[in-house]
Amino acid sequence: MPISPYIDVILPLPLAGSFTYALPMAMGEQVSVGSRVIVPFGRKKFYTGIVQGFSPAAPKEYEVKEALCVLDSHPVVRHPQLKLWEWMSDYYLCSIGDVYKAAVPTGLKIESETRFEANPDFDAEDASTLPERELLIWQLLQTKGKLEAKEIEKETGFRSVPTLMQRLVERGAAIVSETIVDKYRPKREKYARIAFARADEEALRAAFAAVKGAKKQEMLLMTLLQLSGFTRAGVPVAEVTQQELLDKAQATTTILKALVDKGLVERYTKEVSRFAASQAAVSPLPALSDAQSEALRQIHSSFKDKQTVLLHGVTSSGKTEIYAHLIDYVLSQGMQALYLVPEIALTTQLTARLRAIFGDRLLIYHSKFTDNERVEIWRRLLRGNEPCVVVGARSAIFLPFAKLGLCIVDEEHDQSYKQFDPAPRYNARDCAIMLAHMHGGKTLLGSATPAVETYYKALSGKYGLVSLLERYKGATQPEIEIVDMAKAAKKKAIDASFADTTIAAVRQAVRDGQQAIVFHNRRGFAPMARCGKCQYVPKCQYCDVSLTYHKRANSLVCHYCGASYPLPETCPVCGEAAIDVVGYGTERIEDEVDRIFPEAKSLRMDLDTTRNKNSYENLIDQFSQRKADILVGTQMVTKGLDFGGVSVVAVVNADNIINFPDFRSAERAFCILEQVSGRAGRRDIPGHVLIQTRTPEHPVIQHVQAHDYLAFYTAEIEERRVFSYPPFTRLIYIRLKHRDERELDEIASLYADRLRQLFGNRVQGPAKPPVARVQSLFIRQIMLKVELNASMPKVKQILRDLYAHLRSTTPTLRSLILQYDVDPY
Ligand code: ADP
Ligand code: ZN
Numbered sequence: 082m083p084i085s086p087y088i089d090v091i092l093p094l095p096l097a098g099s100f101t102y103a104l105p106m107a108m109g110e111q112v113s114v115g116s117r118v119i120v121p122f123g124r125k126k127f128y129t130g131i132v133q134g135f136s137p138a139a140p141k142e143y144e145v146k147e148a149l150c151v152l153d154s155h156p157v158v159r160h161p162q163l164k165l166w167e168w169m170s171d172y173y174l175c176s177i178g179d180v181y182k183a184a185v186p187t188g189l190k191i192e193s194e195t196r197f198e199a200n201p202d203f204d205a206e207d208a209s210t211l212p213e214r215e216l217l218i219w220q221l222l223q224t225k226g227k228l229e230a231k232e233i234e235k236e237t238g239f240r241s242v243p244t245l246m247q248r249l250v251e252r253g254a255a256i257v258s259e260t261i262v263d264k265y266r267p268k269r270e271k272y273a274r275i276a277f278a279r280a281d282e283e284a285l286r287a288a289f290a291a292v293k294g295a296k297k298q299e300m301l302l303m304t305l306l307q308l309s310g311f312t313r314a315g316v317p318v319a320e321v322t323q324q325e326l327l328d329k330a331q332a333t334t335t336i337l338k339a340l341v342d343k344g345l346v347e348r349y350t351k352e353v354s355r356f357a358a359s360q361a362a363v364s365p366l367p368a369l370s371d372a373q374s375e376a377l378r379q380i381h382s383s384f385k386d387k388q389t390v391l392l393h394g395v396t397s398s399g400k401t402e403i404y405a406h407l408i409d410y411v412l413s414q415g416m417q418a419l420y421l422v423p424e425i426a427l428t429t430q431l432t433a434r435l436r437a438i439f440g441d442r443l444l445i446y447h448s449k450f451t452d453n454e455r456v457e458i459w460r461r462l463l464r465g466n467e468p469c470v471v472v473g474a475r476s477a478i479f480l481p482f483a484k485l486g487l488c489i490v491d492e493e494h495d496q497s498y499k500q501f502d503p504a505p506r507y508n509a510r511d512c513a514i515m516l517a518h519m520h521g522g523k524t525l526l527g528s529a530t531p532a533v534e535t536y537y538k539a540l541s542g543k544y545g546l547v548s549l550l551e552r553y554k555g556a557t558q559p560e561i562e563i564v565d566m567a568k569a570a571k572k573k574a575i576d577a578s579f580a581d582t583t584i585a586a587v588r589q590a591v592r593d594g595q596q597a598i599v600f601h602n603r604r605g606f607a608p609m610a611r612c613g614k615c616q617y618v619p620k621c622q623y624c625d626v627s628l629t630y631h632k633r634a635n636s637l638v639c640h641y642c643g644a645s646y647p648l649p650e651t652c653p654v655c656g657e658a659a660i661d662v663v664g665y666g667t668e669r670i671e672d673e674v675d676r677i678f679p680e681a682k683s684l685r686m687d688l689d690t691t692r693n694k695n696s697y698e699n700l701i702d703q704f705s706q707r708k709a710d711i712l713v714g715t716q717m718v719t720k721g722l723d724f725g726g727v728s729v730v731a732v733v734n735a736d737n738i739i740n741f742p743d744f745r746s747a748e749r750a751f752c753i754l755e756q757v758s759g760r761a762g763r764r765d766i767p768g769h770v771l772i773q774t775r776t777p778e779h780p781v782i783q784h785v786q787a788h789d790y791l792a793f794y795t796a797e798i799e800e801r802r803v804f805s806y807p808p809f810t811r812l813i814y815i816r817l818k819h820r821d822e823r824e825l826d827e828i829a830s831l832y833a834d835r836l837r838q839l840f841g842n843r844v845q846g847p848a849k850p851p852v853a854r855v856q857s858l859f860i861r862q863i864m865l866k867v868e869l870n871a872s873m874p875k876v877k878q879i880l881r882d883l884y885a886h887l888r889s890t891t892p893t894l895r896s897l898i899l900q901y902d903v904d905p906y
Pocket of ligand 1: 367368369370373394395396397398399400401402553721723763
């Protein structure tokens, strides 16, 4: 029974609110909240929208159009998910369409511009089973290659192209075209089986008679009987792939075809999951140490009256093992769990550990997956409600869980949980807490260096707090040595970017058969090029930043927009051949390491060496199996990785990390330094960390040396209180972007003035951010500090109204881009 003739539909567009469509009578029965519908929007465009609800009446402001069709009778977006979307759109001041866009894979939200191609795994034989119109489209794709949905519409004249495409994708005949190199598609495998009943001995005899004299056919038949265990009573018949069969029997498809034609063998095709690692669980849960068991007990008891609990466990205390126990508990209650990690590298390391415990109840999800792979995980979660645990990076919060009992956010302090661009600019940690809440589940935050806001909430009783302050098996905290680079320079005890002390420690580790990690937070070869004569520094044409020299690519690259330029041979300003590169990036550090330690093998892990899908896995495997001695890397190597052989960690330049113009710089520096130190001495060998700096007396460095989180926190929270920064207020950055700097300055000050009329001294700015132009757009930033108990929907409404008002009165505002960043990180 249709509840109402109108539906409210969320469209993947950055427009406020949802849109009302009329529901044709015939479609009424099939629609529910969360279903996908195809609707027209704008001139000759269609989108896949999500039904947000039913509307009793047509809106008066615009003429209501009819929805074209309903794609699913079962919702693709479940109720708690929709609730999360609504919350995100309110809290992060974005449209619900922005959230939808980020949340759902392209393959589930086909629109006019979606490009398709034929799936090469799908052949003419498969195609013969397609209905007529689908077959025509498939043939079109075969001959024309990639086509947009609207082009297919034009070529065929069919009116229901989106629906047809959806079906073709579901049948594995077409795939959504992606630009990603390492593309994956629904995987289809061909199989062969005996065509008569197992019990039919008569038929078996007849079969052999039928191939008598044809040696190769007889051989093939025998092989199939054997491989499938067809004649072995009591064992189920096994599936045999065509490939395996032909390989074993050393036969060709022609011979197989002969058997098919004689009616003895059948061929069939099946879509196999590429995630069908289908391993059964092999390991029991790890037995916990006394300290770990006590922490687990406290977490359970804390969950009785807190929705969120912080586990403050020092590095290598065995947080992962505690998580495993909690996950196991949740699964045994018939519920699902989400395990968030900040880096894809960590999913790689965890997969092996957790696969052994949870078998194929473990799913992985992150941004290196192609759209096709994401669709497959969505479908799996939509199909069944069975208990499973998903390990993933931040986008995993969007998956369609049926009954989420627990969210774990590991390394909850980590910056990579924050999505910076595009909208929604959200923090996956905070969304995970909301998501668990929407499901009536719990959240466990884990960290050795909790975010200041998180620890504050734990101390004030909003979150539960459980501390685990000893390393597993009594491993000691690594010893931290502060290397004063100014002093070393004076004594000439420096080679390139390394002090002699650091070199000696790394050399000793390698000599003793142990491993070392060298951490540096800049990628590329050198962060800057410069003319030695006139000091001219080449900058990006589109952004206000100096260019990084990449030696392997032999070019200058902008790390903000990706533009690349040749390294000039002569200075374009003074004409001298004096252009040189200045400073150190990981690429150069790796070269230095190879020169200084010729006896050692090195690896590098940074954005540039991990672009391919499996590169993380390869690097981590090689280093864990001790095929290399020294791992050079950026932030990626600091987070949560567990290598048993590492005894030495060297931080090339701590000053880079400490001197960052931001209220969070001390917190960030403490986390990074403490975390990278935590990679050393994780088993029986003691760890040794060398931190190179020119400001050895800096309080952050002192706190890290003492491994004293509480001392760091106590100093930091006082600063935040005095200057009214989070957690004492909520920050919102309003970023204004424009092509014309003069116009931007005018608009920005006008905007800030109006804001001040509304919000008073809660407004600061406009100010130039550290990088004040990116991709040809100038940027200004206004900071808004609102009280913690302020209603975000209200703030959003005020900001929306102000923008609408200014737009209608100030024509230059039309080319302004306005972005809100709530809880900037
Ligand atoms: P954290 O996440 O707290 O840094 P991990 O969970 O990675 O620590 O544990 C550190 C190391 O100690 C890992 O190699 C882990 O396998 C081992 N470990 C910790 N707890 C146990 C346990 N209960 N049983 C066996 N090994 C453990
Ligand atoms: Zn640029």
